[in-house]
Amino acid sequence: MYAFVEKNVENTIVIFKLDDVTQAVNTLNKKGISVLTESMVQNLDLYNVRKEITMGKQFTRILCVLVAGFVLSSSGCKKSDEAPPLKVGAIFAVTGGASFLGAPEAKTAEMFVDKINSAGGINGLKVQLIVKDSGGKPENAISLAKQLIDEEKVLAIIGPSTSGETMAIKNICQEGKTILLSCAAAEDIVNPVASYVFKTPQKDSDAVRWIFKTMKDKGISKVGVITSNDGFGIAGNAQLAKLAPDNGITIAISEAYDKQETDLTGVLTKLKGQDVQAVINWSIVPAQSLVAKNMKQIGLNVPLFQSHGFGNIKYVQAGGEAANGTIFPCGRLLVAEVLPNDHPQKTVLVGYKKDYEARYKEDTSTFGGHAYDALLILTEAIKKARSGDRDKIRDAIENLKGIVGTAGVFNFSSVDHNGLALDAFEMLTVKDGKFAIYEK
Amino acid sequence: MNFPQIVQYCLSGITVGSIYAIVAVGFNIIYNTTGIINFAQGEFLIVGAMTAISLCRIVPLPVAIVLAVLVTTALGGLVEIVFIRRVSNASVLRLIVITIGISIIIREAMLHIWDEKVRSLPYFTGTAVSSVTVLGAYISPQVLWVLGVSSIIVTGLTLFFRFTLTGRAMRACADDRMAARLCGINDRWMVTLSFMLSAAIGALAGCVISPVTQTQYDMGAPLAIKGFTVAILGGLGNSMASVAAGLFLGLMEAFMMSQFEVAYKEAISIVILLLILMFRPSGIFTRREVSDLRTL
Numbered sequence: 001m002y003a004f005v006e007k008n009v010e011n012t013i014v015i016f017k018l019d020d021v022t023q024a025v026n027t028l029n030k031k032g033i034s035v036l037t038e039s040m041v042q043n044l045d046l047y048n049v050r051k052e053i054t055m056g057k058q059f060t061r062i063l064c065v066l067v068a069g070f071v072l073s074s075s076g077c078k079k080s081d082e083a084p085p086l087k088v089g090a091i092f093a094v095t096g097g098a099s100f101l102g103a104p105e106a107k108t109a110e111m112f113v114d115k116i117n118s119a120g121g122i123n124g125l126k127v128q129l130i131v132k133d134s135g136g137k138p139e140n141a142i143s144l145a146k147q148l149i150d151e152e153k154v155l156a157i158i159g160p161s162t163s164g165e166t167m168a169i170k171n172i173c174q175e176g177k178t179i180l181l182s183c184a185a186a187e188d189i190v191n192p193v194a195s196y197v198f199k200t201p202q203k204d205s206d207a208v209r210w211i212f213k214t215m216k217d218k219g220i221s222k223v224g225v226i227t228s229n230d231g232f233g234i235a236g237n238a239q240l241a242k243l244a245p246d247n248g249i250t251i252a253i254s255e256a257y258d259k260q261e262t263d264l265t266g267v268l269t270k271l272k273g274q275d276v277q278a279v280i281n282w283s284i285v286p287a288q289s290l291v292a293k294n295m296k297q298i299g300l301n302v303p304l305f306q307s308h309g310f311g312n313i314k315y316v317q318a319g320g321e322a323a324n325g326t327i328f329p330c331g332r333l334l335v336a337e338v339l340p341n342d343h344p345q346k347t348v349l350v351g352y353k354k355d356y357e358a359r360y361k362e363d364t365s366t367f368g369g370h371a372y373d374a375l376l377i378l379t380e381a382i383k384k385a386r387s388g389d390r391d392k393i394r395d396a397i398e399n400l401k402g403i404v405g406t407a408g409v410f411n412f413s414s415v416d417h418n419g420l421a422l423d424a425f426e427m428l429t430v431k432d433g434k435f436a437i438y439e440k
Numbered sequence: 441m442n443f444p445q446i447v448q449y450c451l452s453g454i455t456v457g458s459i460y461a462i463v464a465v466g467f468n469i470i471y472n473t474t475g476i477i478n479f480a481q482g483e484f485l486i487v488g489a490m491t492a493i494s495l496c497r498i499v500p501l502p503v504a505i506v507l508a509v510l511v512t513t514a515l516g517g518l519v520e521i522v523f524i525r526r527v528s529n530a531s532v533l534r535l536i537v538i539t540i541g542i543s544i545i546i547r548e549a550m551l552h553i554w555d556e557k558v559r560s561l562p563y564f565t566g567t568a569v570s571s572v573t574v575l576g577a578y579i580s581p582q583v584l585w586v587l588g589v590s591s592i593i594v595t596g597l598t599l600f601f602r603f604t605l606t607g608r609a610m611r612a613c614a615d616d617r618m619a620a621r622l623c624g625i626n627d628r629w630m631v632t633l634s635f636m637l638s639a640a641i642g643a644l645a646g647c648v649i650s651p652v653t654q655t656q657y658d659m660g661a662p663l664a665i666k667g668f669t670v671a672i673l674g675g676l677g678n679s680m681a682s683v684a685a686g687l688f689l690g691l692m693e694a695f696m697m698s699q700f701e702v703a704y705k706e707a708i709s710i711v712i713l714l715l716i717l718m719f720r721p722s723g724i725f726t727r728r729e730v731s732d733l734r735t736l
Contacts, residue, residue, distance in 0.1 A: 255703070297580040
């Protein structure tokens, strides 16, 4: 009697009764399918067990067969001699509250991989990108990371989009020896350094340093800080408070508002009462545009500094006239056209912008650029290591120097898993509804 | 705090309060007719605003708003006919939970139709930077629009419910459905009409607050919760009271912000709400006997 093995849903154990146990076990083992006996099953509590007992004449023994999707597909009808592709996983917040990060990142990643594959792949091997949507939730990121590492056995994971999700999966990737190239900004991701974990966005603290430097040049010393109450705002608030004294800036008042707040005139009135010389807002959309509008409406006519979360022309459009004059640190992607031709990043930036806008018919943002940089670093490391072995690739990443990405020029080392320095940022401003380089 | 500062805080409170009030008004209409709380009210606001935003690229702004109101009214009627009417054994609690489900469906549909970006209608008068001086403090002219539109809607509704036949028929349906039917009132049509009216008002409210608050697909739920809070505070079913309660809550929040840390603003408001409800459970403005007579 033969065991009839169906292509089942992953991780379902189907138990069949068989007459000749030994023969069946041998047949199945030859096919590469592991076999468990009933006593072993009784100790399993991981999977749903569906017992199917045939009412045959011989009621001898019940065998259970562990059917896993990847076992079938690898032992099945694979007749091609093609080399297995390089599997790269990606976890992005394509939907949900962080979709302004994840959606462009996913699009950029697909565009990048298509380009690589149409050029023949890396070292002759194609790249297979597996994109998963976490919805911006850390719990989803954890289960997706486990799925990518344990089942898909990916070489590396690009993303996630937010710091909360990245911190949730940092240890999982480190223990699973899977390279993680995060597109999130928190310092904690690379500090303390975990050997398999890297990040591509610039440092929060560098953004803060740039803001304070510009303020000193303008002669501003007393500021008011407002931040949103989410992870990004809280992290920014901490950096601002930490670095202010050393840079000669006094934070006269610091308030946190709800990230879904629909009107900020109350908070700004409080700042106005303290006679601040400038306002720093550290949040993401929609508050960024709202702050600019409310400030002008209540007559708080001081310079507005924003975080590097302001990196999309849509926020300028949403703010209308009020957005003119906003000053913020950002990657150079948004002003790619006006860079001097000999600037090291110009070719990469202009090329990325053109390809993205042609393919997806929407404006680029610096957020999509982080995914571009992550894939660029990974593919350069694979080329350099000339192998698909993850440890060799990891070592290659640490030795990468002078990689020109969208966020800046990357120089990695064993203690620096971010690779970007102060010069990765440029101070930008908004003039007549467009981004421009900030001139002193 | 000097006088202009106080006025500025008051204006800020009125801005926020008027937004809450205009959402709360929509709750009262459906409650007055059916006794159910429609938690999809917030979504009506956002659908109206998003439709107007998409349309105002093609047609002038007033036309876009009118069309958006019509589309949302149709949506409100559709929601009632498809979901609410067909529920057998319709207890109020069951219907309330169904409206929560409807709000989720509408929200996801909006995400697919319009994506997650933040948008806003152009300002009705002036631009993003224009401001009007009132007693030494500044306010955006759009806020005056919000206050004006809320007042007109509330006055219109109060007159409608008190003096027109249809309005009184709708109130009769809430009091006793069977008795209203015996009087010859088509109660099923009254319920549909109440949903459509509530959706229309929601759409108009959404359009008028869109320049101030900006519009994103998931803003419906927080707005609905705040509006519901204000409706309860004023006394369910009383539109004028909910406007007053909305302004009261807005002013309270602004005052709290000026004295304490802004981060605690919400907590303090909720505490005040709880205290008021403990001592006057039917709301600030509704007499207890009136609310006891309502069959919930």
